[in-house]
Amino acid sequence: MALTLRHRLTKFLTPLLHAGDCCQKSSKAFNIVALSIMHMSSAQKPIANWTQVRGFREHRISTMADKMHEPASEIDLLSFIKASLAEFEGTDHYWLNRSDKNDQLFGADGIFLVLAARIFYCGIALEKMKTIHKRFPHINIMGLKTSHSSDDQVHLIQLLMTENISFPILLSRRPFAKIEKGACYILFKNFRSPVIYHEKDAGLEILSQVVQELQVQPGSDSKSLNVVRCTSLKQDGIVKDQCSFSPLQNLLLYYPGCISTDESDNRMFFSDCNHHRILVSDGNGEILDCIGSSPGFEDGDFESAKLRRPAGSYYHATDDCLYFVDSENHAIRKADMGARTVETLYPSSASNKGGIHIWNWIMSKFGLESRGRTNVEGKYDVFDCKSLYFPWHLLKSVDDTLHIIDRRFQTLWIMNINSGKIDEVFEGSRILEICGQPIMERLSIIDQIPCDWFQQQPINGFLLGGLPHSDLLSSLATLHNHIFICDPVGQRILKVNGESGVCSNFQLSNLGILGLPYWLIFPLETFYAVGNGLSGTPIDHLQHFDLLPGRVNIHFSVDIPTDIELVEPLQESCIWCQARGAATEISGMDEDSGSLYKAGAAQQWYDELDFLATPKPESEVNVQEDNLDKNSVVEDKKVHISCGVFTSPGTSEVIIYAVLYCKLKRVPNSNEGNREEHAARILDILSSKRSGKIERGLWNAFLLQSKGDLRDLTFMKPLHFRIRLNCLDHPKADNGRDIILTDSSIKVDVLLN
Numbered sequence: 125m126a127l128t129l130r131h132r133l134t135k136f137l138t139p140l141l142h143a144g145d146c147c148q149k150s151s152k153a154f155n156i157v158a159l160s161i162m163h164m165s166s167a168q169k170p171i172a173n174w175t176q177v178r179g180f181r182e183h184r185i186s187t188m189a190d191k192m193h194e195p196a197s198e199i200d201l202l203s204f205i206k207a208s209l210a211e212f213e214g215t216d217h218y219w220l221n222r223s224d225k226n227d228q229l230f231g232a233d234g235i236f237l238v239l240a241a242r243i244f245y246c247g248i249a250l251e252k253m254k255t256i257h258k259r260f261p262h263i264n265i266m267g268l269k270t271s272h273s274s275d276d277q278v279h280l281i282q283l284l285m286t287e288n289i290s291f292p293i294l295l296s297r298r299p300f301a302k303i304e305k306g307a308c309y310i311l312f313k314n315f316r317s318p319v320i321y322h323e324k325d326a327g328l329e330i331l332s333q334v335v336q337e338l339q340v341q342p343g344s345d346s347k348s349l350n351v352v353r354c355t356s357l358k359q360d361g362i363v364k365d366q367c368s369f370s371p372l373q374n375l376l377l378y379y380p381g382c383i384s385t386d387e388s389d390n391r392m393f394f395s396d397c398n399h400h401r402i403l404v405s406d407g408n409g410e411i412l413d414c415i416g417s418s419p420g421f422e423d424g425d426f427e428s429a430k431l432r433r434p435a436g437s438y439y440h441a442t443d444d445c446l447y448f449v450d451s452e453n454h455a456i457r458k459a460d461m462g463a464r465t466v467e468t469l470y471p472s473s474a475s476n477k478g479g480i481h482i483w484n485w486i487m488s489k490f491g492l493e494s495r496g497r498t499n500v501e502g503k504y505d506v507f508d509c510k511s512l513y514f515p516w517h518l519l520k521s522v523d524d525t526l527h528i529i530d531r532r533f534q535t536l537w538i539m540n541i542n543s544g545k546i547d548e549v550f551e552g553s554r555i556l557e558i559c560g561q562p563i564m565e566r567l568s569i570i571d572q573i574p575c576d577w578f579q580q581q582p583i584n585g586f587l588l589g590g591l592p593h594s595d596l597l598s599s600l601a602t603l604h605n606h607i608f609i610c611d612p613v614g615q616r617i618l619k620v621n622g623e624s625g626v627c628s629n630f631q632l633s634n635l636g637i638l639g640l641p642y643w644l645i646f647p648l649e650t651f652y653a654v655g656n657g658l659s660g661t662p663i664d665h666l667q668h669f670d671l672l673p674g675r676v677n678i679h680f681s682v683d684i685p686t687d688i689e690l691v692e693p694l695q696e697s698c699i700w701c702q703a704r705g706a707a708t709e710i711s712g713m714d715e716d717s718g719s720l721y722k723a724g725a726a727q728q729w730y731d732e733l734d735f736l737a738t739p740k741p742e743s744e745v746n747v748q749e750d751n752l753d754k755n756s757v758v759e760d761k762k763v764h765i766s767c768g769v770f771t772s773p774g775t776s777e778v779i780i781y782a783v784l785y786c787k788l789k790r791v792p793n794s795n796e797g798n799r800e801e802h803a804a805r806i807l808d809i810l811s812s813k814r815s816g817k818i819e820r821g822l823w824n825a826f827l828l829q830s831k832g833d834l835r836d837l838t839f840m841k842p843l844h845f846r847i848r849l850n851c852l853d854h855p856k857a858d859n860g861r862d863i864i865l866t867d868s869s870i871k872v873d874v875l876l877n
Contacts, residue, residue, distance in 0.1 A: 201300055202315045205238070205268070208294055213816040220819055221284055221370070222292035233314050235263040235338045237331070240300070241307035241323070242270050244280060247532070249307055249323050250287045251514055252331065254452065257291060260335050267293035268310075270303055274825070281826045284370060285379050285612065288398050288433055288452070313338045371811035371823055372615065373398070373643070376632065376785065376838040380610045380617060382598040384437040384446075392603060393446055394610070394617060395434045402434050402448060402459070403632070407603055411634045415446070415466060418642035421453045429466035431457070436518035436598035438526070447518065447526060447541070454512040456528065456539060469544040470512065510546040512537060517598045519562045527559050533588040556589045567593060569600045569607055572622055614830035615837065629836050635785045636695025644700070644781050644842055665845045665874045673771050673851040674866040676707075678778060680845060682763040682874045687805065689789040691838050694763050700781040701767045707776030707849060710768040771851045780845040788835040802834040803827040810839060845874065
C-alpha cells in the first residue's frame, strides 16, 4: 500500500526548485539600516567625477576606496550592451524577460544599473535591485550574465519566477573578466564613465548615493528635478505595473506560494504571489472571493486594494480577519472578510488610511502620487533596524503577537497584533529557539504524506538551521482531513487525502469572479490618450465597416482552436467594451439570448414591451425552437460576444477586451501525444510572438520540470477585437428637414490561432 501511495504522489507532485544556494551575509553587511538613502548636500564631495572619467573604475567600499582604471578592452562591455539593445537575439547574446511591451521603458540612454554575474546565486542581490528599481523607476535596470550550460539557464528561469524579477536580463556568450571574478554592480550614464562595485561590498545606501549623483545635472534645479521624477513615476504607474514579461503570466495561477485555511467556514486562502492577489475558495475549489486588484500599495475594498506579492497568511477566526504578509511592500495587511476591506497594519501611514483615498486619487491624476515610503517633499524616509524587509512567513503566537520571518530565515520580527508595532527583532539561530514549536507543528503535516518525494528535493538555501523542508513552512495546510500543497513549478495546488494518500490536482471553479486580469485593464484617460490602446497589446481581429449613423449591434462569433477547450463559459465580468470617437457604447446584458448582449436598461425595457406587444404565431415559435436544437451543437463550439453602440456621423472605434479560461483538450481514443508537444503548444498560446527561440526553449524546459499532466493546466486566453466604423451623414426624410435614424447589425467571425 505504501509503495502505491508513493507512486501516486510522485506522479503528481512537482520538484520545487528554488533559486539555489543563497550567499550567507553577515549581520553587519545585511543591516536593515542600509535601506535608508543618504541624501548628499551640494557641498558634499561627489562619489565620482562622472564627466571626466572614461574607463571602468573598481570600488571596494572601505575607509579608502581602491580605484583602478581598466584596460581599453574592458570598455567594450558598454559597446556590447548598447549593441544588444537593438535585437532580442544576436550572434553573441540573447535576452530573457524582455518583450516589446518594455522597449519604451528600456531606452538606449539615461542611467543604467547592471547586476553582472557569472551565475545568479543569491536572491539578496536581486532584492537590492528591486528596491532600487522601486525607488528610482525612471532608470534602466538590467542583469548581465555570461551563459553556460542549459541547466544553468533553466535555473535562471526558475529564479525569475521565485524572485519575481521584472527587469530584463542579458545573457552573453562572450566572457568578461569582471563578471568571472564575482557578482558586481555596474553603474553608468549615457554609456559613459562606468563604475564597478563588488556586490558583497555595496549596500543599498551606496547604490542609492550613486544613482542620485548620476541624476543630478550641473546647474539643475532640485525642485524641477522632483517634478520630472514625479512625472516619470506616473508613467511607470500606468505601464510597468501592467506589464509582465513572463509567458506564464497568463496561467490561472502564477507562482502559488502560500496557503492558509479556515476550518470553521470551510475556506482556503491561496497567495497567487506573482498575480499580486489572494484567492478565497471553499474546500471544493469554488472561488468565493479575490483580495487585491493589481500590483501597488493601497488600502480599500477587495476590488480596489493593491498588493505587491502577498505571501504567508493567518486567519483569525474570532475577528473574521485574514492577516497576511505583503512581501514586496514590506508590510503586514489585514483583510476584513465580512466588510471585504483591506487595511495596512504595518507600517502605520496616513497615506494608507481610508479617509485619504480621494486625495490620493486626485494626486494620482496629476502624476504626483507617492511611490514606496516617501514624504510630501519626495525624500525617502529613514528605515530603522526594526523595519520589515521582504517578509514571507507569518505565524500566530499564543498571545496577541505575530511572528514574521523573511524567506531566507535570517530575521524574525515580533509584532503586536493590536498596535501594529514591531516590538522585537531577532536574527539567525534565535528564530528556531523562539518559533521552533509552531514551525515543527506546521511541518509535521509532511509526515502525513506517505511518500519519499521530499527527500528528492535539492538544497535550496531557504532552510532554517538545516531543518528539512522548512522552506515549505507557508506552502502546506490542512482542511477537513485533506492536505493542500502549493506547487510553484507546476503552477497549481495539490490535494492529498489524509487517509488514503491519493494525490490530485485541486481544480478551481467559478473563475468568472476574477474578471479581467489587471494587465488588460487601464484607466479611460489613458485609453483615450493612446491611439491604439495599451502599447504592445496584440490585436486578434481588426475590421472596418461603412455604415449609416444610428444604432449598431455588433455580434462576435469566436471560433477557438480545436485543440483547446473552455474550462468555463465566458462570463460578463470577463468582458470590457469601450467606444470612442463618434460612437457611444450602450451597456447591459441579455441573459435570455444565451450570449452576452450589452444594451441600456431603458432600451431593454422598450424591447420587452415590443416583444410582448407583438405575439408570434405558435408555428413560428416551434420552428425557431427546432432550428435552435439543430444548431445547438455547432453553436456550443463558439464563443459569442454582443455589444451595442450608437453612432453619429464621423469615424469611431469599438474595442472589446475579454479573457477565456482554457486548457488543452483531451482527445478520447486517440494518441495522447507527449509532454514536449503539450509544453510547446502552451507556449505558442501564452508567449509573445517577438520572444526569441532560445528564451522559448528555456521556458519549455521549465514547464517540463512539472511531473503533472500539462493538459490539466488552466490558462487564460486574452481576446482583443477592434471594429472601426465610418458613418456618413444622416439620411433626410421626405420633407428635407428631419433625419432618419437607422439600425444596423454587424456579424464578425473571428478565428483564433
